[in-house]
Amino acid sequence: MKAADKRRIKQYELKLDLIRAAGSRSINFETPAERRANIERAKKDVKYCVERYFPHYATAECADFHIYWAKKVLKDKSFTGFAKWGRGLAKSVWNNVIIPFWVWLNEGDNYFVLISVSQDRAIRLLEDIRAEFEANPQIIxxxxxxxxxxxxxxxxxVTKGGFIGQALGFGQSCRGLRVGAKRPKQYNIDDLETKQTIKNSKRQDEMVEYIEEELLPSMDGDYERLTISNNWFAPEMxxxxxxxxxxxxxVHEVKAYDPTTYIPTWxxxxxxxxxxxKEKKMGVSAAHAEYNHEAKLKGGKHFKEEYIQWGKAPRLNHFKVISGHWDIAYxxxxxxxxxxxxIWGLKxxxxxxxxxxxxxxxxxEAVKFMCSVQKSLPDTVTILWRAESQFWNDEVKRTIDEVEQAEGVKLNITLNPNKRNKYAKILFELESRYQNGRIFYDERLKSHSDTQKGLQQLYGIEPNYSTKDDAPDADAEAISFLSKHISPEKPEGKSGFQVGKYKSKNVW
Known part of the structure; x- marks a missing residue:
């Protein structure tokens, strides 16, 4: 026997031992009537089903999105959908173990087919529910x-109770799948695409064709459930x-956390x-891609990662003008x-x-940020705050007045009338300047979450783009304003504005 096979058998045996040790305390103390009642309860209540049969998985309470998804899959015999959940939200456990078991519990049988990038990978994933039927003391x-x-x-x-489990790898034929007279009732596609396969667009097209032309026709009957659980971490998948x-x-989209408050969804x-x-360790863009399926972009047609120049920012008294532009969102x-x-400076x-x-x-919150920056400045430093007039209304003015009064600050925001097409404006003001090395980023902002968000928006600027563009739009407005103050004939270091020190890592 190969060493790899021995390790795999050993791992499976350890999995069985874990499941046996996690038996519910109700096994030896329920009366037959109580057992029947609790089984019926588990059929209706998936949260209780998890607590009763899978306490070894229930190290944390089931989230609302878990329960919502499970109910939706069970209710619709022809359900087709994507579990677009961030990493760490138990996609595989729910779609490969809990939901197939819950379908079997409610319908009396289930022919479940698990498909992954290879049959070996699919077998390893299918082992989780196979081990439950083999060793779970509550199920037995x-x-x-x-x-x-x-x-x-x-x-x-095939279990004695009518559950059939089958593992297939990408490319293996689904045509004619049957065990006796039974045909698949439920498919789950898990980790069909990885970081190694996303670089091959042709491979992605083959995956789509496989599902459309091979898998879907194999579903024949009243039950045709198909779920797809895969991280959405790249722009093309x-x-x-x-x-x-x-x-x-x-598409059931669940982000792992709020990127502003960092409140976890689970x-x-x-x-x-x-x-x-996680953001500190991985980097903001990588964390957003893995946990919130916000594809990490490295640049496209107009703006590329290699255009970004990081450097030690000059002393503030070397800047001619400093301007902060606010792109308003309600x-x-x-x-x-x-x-x-x-906030941009011109040197x-x-x-x-x-x-x-x-x-x-x-x-x-944006106004509070501006106030905190302004309050941290010495009297000799001036920031010219600006915003587009098209977004100005009574609610904006009221918000500014309330925050200014609470913070004891007067921002004196100037309104800029702008009627230019946003895409054309961003390209006109930014593209050539990035390409010609005229734009720099303070190196102290490298790990700054908001800076990284702005870069991801910049990289997404393409013809007919659908990504957010608020940061590059604000950049274009700020740089357009600053460019009017360029005086090539003046020697470096002469400026009309006197500014003070940069006080801290990410704020003034």
Whole structure:
């Protein structure tokens, strides 16, 4: 026997031991009537089902989005949808173990097919529910021994209670799948695409064709459930292509955390600062891609990662003009535009990003940021605050007045009438300056969350783009204003504004 096979058998045995040790205390103390009542309760209540049969998974309380998804899959016999959940939200556990078991519990049988990038990977994933039927003491107590010695191969197995599990790798034929008269009732596609496959667009197209032309025709009957659980971490992936081709398929999007407040979506599992610490370790863009499926962009047609110049910002008294532009957003919801405040300084012909605020918040938070910056400045320093007049209304003015009064600050925001096309404006003001090395970023902002958000928005500027553009829009306005103050004939260091010291890492 190969060493790899021995390790795999050992791992499976350890998994069985863990499951056996996690038996419910109710096994030996329930009366037959209580057992029947609790089984019926588990059929209706998936949260209780998890607590009863899978206490070894229930280290944290089931989240509302878990329960919502499970109910939706069970209710619709022809359900087709994507579990677009961030990393760490238990996609595989729910779609490979809990939901297939819950379907079997309610419907009396289930032919479940798990498809992954390879059959070996699919077999390893399918082992989780196979081990439950083999060793779970509560399942055995409620429904009897399930291991069927004559039909217990790791790639295709049948329980005594009518559950069939089968593992397939990408490319393996689904045509004609059946065990006796039974045909698949439920498919889950798990980790079909990885960081190694996303670089191959042709491979992605083949995955889409495989699902459309091979998998879907194999579903024949009253039950045709298909779920797809894969991280959406890249801008081009088969799941994105598939969802675009089938807009009627349900997409259940769940981000792991709020990128502004860092509040976890699965509060019973993750602590308040968990994702904030992840951002520090991984980098903001990588964390957003893995946990919030905000694809990490490295640049496109107009703006590329290599254009970004990081450097030690000059002393502030070397800047001729410093301006902060606020791109106003009203809603402050997770899908709304960003309130973007970008502070830029002009030094001779160069532009430096010195600080910024890029968040999906209410307007008051952006105004508080501006007030905190202004309060930290010495009297000799002036920032010229600006905003576009088209966004100005009574609610904006009221918000500014309230925050200014609370903070004891007067911002004196100047309104800029702007009627230019946004895409054309961003290209006109920014593209050539990035390409010619006229734009710099203060190196102290490298790990700054809002700076990284702004860069991701910049990289997404393409023809017919659909990404957020609030930060590059504010940059274009600020740099357009600063460019009017360029005086090539003046020697470096002569300026009309006297400014003071940069006080701290990310603020003035």
């Amino acid at each position: 107590a409620d429904f009897g021994e399930q291991k069927n010695l004559g039909s217990w191969d790791e790639g295709l197995w 088969f799941v994105r292509k598939l969802s675009e081709r089938h807009p009627d398929w349900f 509060k019973s599992k993750y602590k308040q600062n968990y994702y904030k610490n 809603a402050g919801t997770p899908t709304a535009d960003f309130n973007a405040v970008r 001779v012909n160069d532009f430096w990003l010195l600080d910024c605020f890029v968040k999906q918040t209410k307007m008051a």
